[in-house]
Amino acid sequence: MKVIVTGSFNPITKGHEDLILRAASIFDEVIVAVFNNVDKKYEFSLTEREKLCRAAFVGVRNVRTVSSDGMVVDLCREENCFLLLRGVRDESDLRYEKMMSEANKRFEPRCETLFMTASEKYERLSSTAVRKIISGNGSFIGLIPEKAEKCLVEILEERKGGKYEK
Numbered sequence: 196m197k198v199i200v201t202g203s204f205n206p207i208t209k210g211h212e213d214l215i216l217r218a219a220s221i222f223d224e225v226i227v228a229v230f231n232n233v234d235k236k237y238e239f240s241l242t243e244r245e246k247l248c249r250a251a252f253v254g255v256r257n258v259r260t261v262s263s264d265g266m267v268v269d270l271c272r273e274e275n276c277f278l279l280l281r282g283v284r285d286e287s288d289l290r291y292e293k294m295m296s297e298a299n300k301r302f303e304p305r306c307e308t309l310f311m312t313a314s315e316k317y318e319r320l321s322s323t324a325v326r327k328i329i330s331g332n333g334s335f336i337g338l339i340p341e342k343a344e345k346c347l348v349e350i351l352e353e354r355k356g357g358k359y360e361k
């Protein structure tokens with residue numbers, strides 16, 4: 196059985212990685228789907244966010260990364276997969292996730308969303324925190340997937356036109 200893990204991944208964190216790898220140990224295939232959430236403004240472009248996710252799962256045979264500027268339900272139809280998986284860190288995540296799950300069901304009744312609680316270790320880790328650290332030139336080691344570190348350095352150096360000490 197396959198499952199789609201949707202998100203903005205702005206940028207992907209160790210919390211996302213943990214969720215996706217746990218899913219990969221349960222499902223035959225995990226599709227990591229990078230989206231543009233209309234309520235959010237993005238520090239990283241869709242292409243950059245997709246690149247970082249792809250780098251994070253290099254060598255993981257049952258994880259595949261895609262990106263879309265469209266709607267989640269359209270990707271479900273395209274992939275013929277109507278099972279979504281989202282991570283839940285706390286009550287406020289759960290409230291938001293329930294609302295999104297119901298909205299997706301309205302657009303596509305076959306859409307079902309499963310929730311997985313965040314691992315204790317990562318339950319306070321967010322992309323927002325990682326972005327703040329990056330904007331202050333802080334170290335992101337241990338906050339983003341190890342395999343995505345090089346890609347993030349490249350993105351940041353391209354922007355700055357100089358060296359970024361991770």
Ligand code: ADP
Nearest residue numbers: 202203204210211214232281282283313317320
């Ligand atoms: P979105 O903009 O669609 O909410 P995010 O990239 O913020 O996307 O999050 C994608 C999914 O990962 C969401 O289900 C979110 O709750 C979950 N998530 C975020 N951080 C963590 C974490 N530290 N541990 C587990 N799940 C997380």
